[in-house]
Amino acid sequence: MIPHERSLVNRLSGKPFVLIGVNSDKEPEQLKKDLKDNQVTWRSFQNQRKDGTPIADEWSVQGWPTLYLIGHDGKIKKKWLGSPRPEVLDREVEKLVQAANGK
């Protein structure tokens, strides 16, 4: 999934699109290394907030990964349990990016 996300982020750079992660890894040192090795350039929230509440609980994440797609109007457009196949993801993201450009 990460290689595809990387190419999606690169392809849509300069367009009104952003990929934001909510990451649930627990070992900060290992995570730092994994991020570098996998060239993860996009920003992620730490799932566990400082006050102890996990973001994923609020967003009723029943399994990982879960993806939400939010339109430029701020409305939630789609949700996937598990990663959708790359062509499905591309199609849905591009549809919304086009809508954002045509606003």
Added chain:
Amino acid sequence: MKRIIFGVAAGLTLGLVMLVPGVRADEPGKPAKADPAKELVAIRSEWLKAQGEFSKALGAATTNEERQQLRREFADRCLKLAEANPDNPVAVEALAWAVGNARGTAAAQKAQPLLKEKIAAITDLEQLHKALGGLPGSAFGDLAPTVAAKVKKNLEHLKAVPLLVWVASATLYGGSPELARLYNDTVDLLMERFAERRELAVLPNWLARDDNPEWAEKHLRRLSEKNPAADVQTMARYSLGTLLKNKDEASQQEAEKLLQSVAAEPGRLAEQAKRDLEDIRGPRALGKPAPEINGDDLDGKAFNLSDYKGKVVLLDFWGFW
């Protein structure tokens, strides 16, 4: 598709020793050569007996270590049995037992390639079904194309459907583009020819998580219409409901209707459907404005979802794990 066998002990050692030609504990004086047909029956009945005794012993074991040890021992014996009787159908079953129930043991690792070889050579679907029944499909994906080819030549066979379901289970997680395609083709075939069959009860759960939701939706609709079994229909309606809930704003109404119907029925899915209905009515349903997220990034710097207002946002709950 099930395999019962769990369970050994006292009688087991004796039982299996008798299976090895030449070490017949019961008739020490008799030469090992016997009537092949009788030999076959004798070996089978000993195998069944050994399984029964193993089950009993496993049931009596009190700790996980004990159970693990019993499985390890029984797997070793399965392997010996198969090696001693390579041409007996029991060999396939014994190898399958070791692979399916004693994963990670040395015997299971040795049994796996032997078993694959044997399964590839089986042409009779009845026997094939027996051999594959207890095997974790996921560990046998590379057998799936062979099995699928054999079944497709004989789709009228009684075991064709359960075998196709096995092929689907073995290719569910892909592993290669070929296996992913085989999964899709197999489900297409099952849905086209056998949508009314009871064995398709496993499909709704798989389809609900498919990486191509439109394809899954098509099949779930068909299954909920064509399958006469009430519980299969309920499962199909539940999965279809969850799929539509995540599809788009326009599908929310239909999703709600489907999930309400499931929530009103007895059964374990009702509780799940109620939770899904809460989602549909909650603040993060499709079509609702995304609620703010305040948190820290991985460097500990504070940031907010609303920092990216006006952009399309893919919010990805992920991890390396």
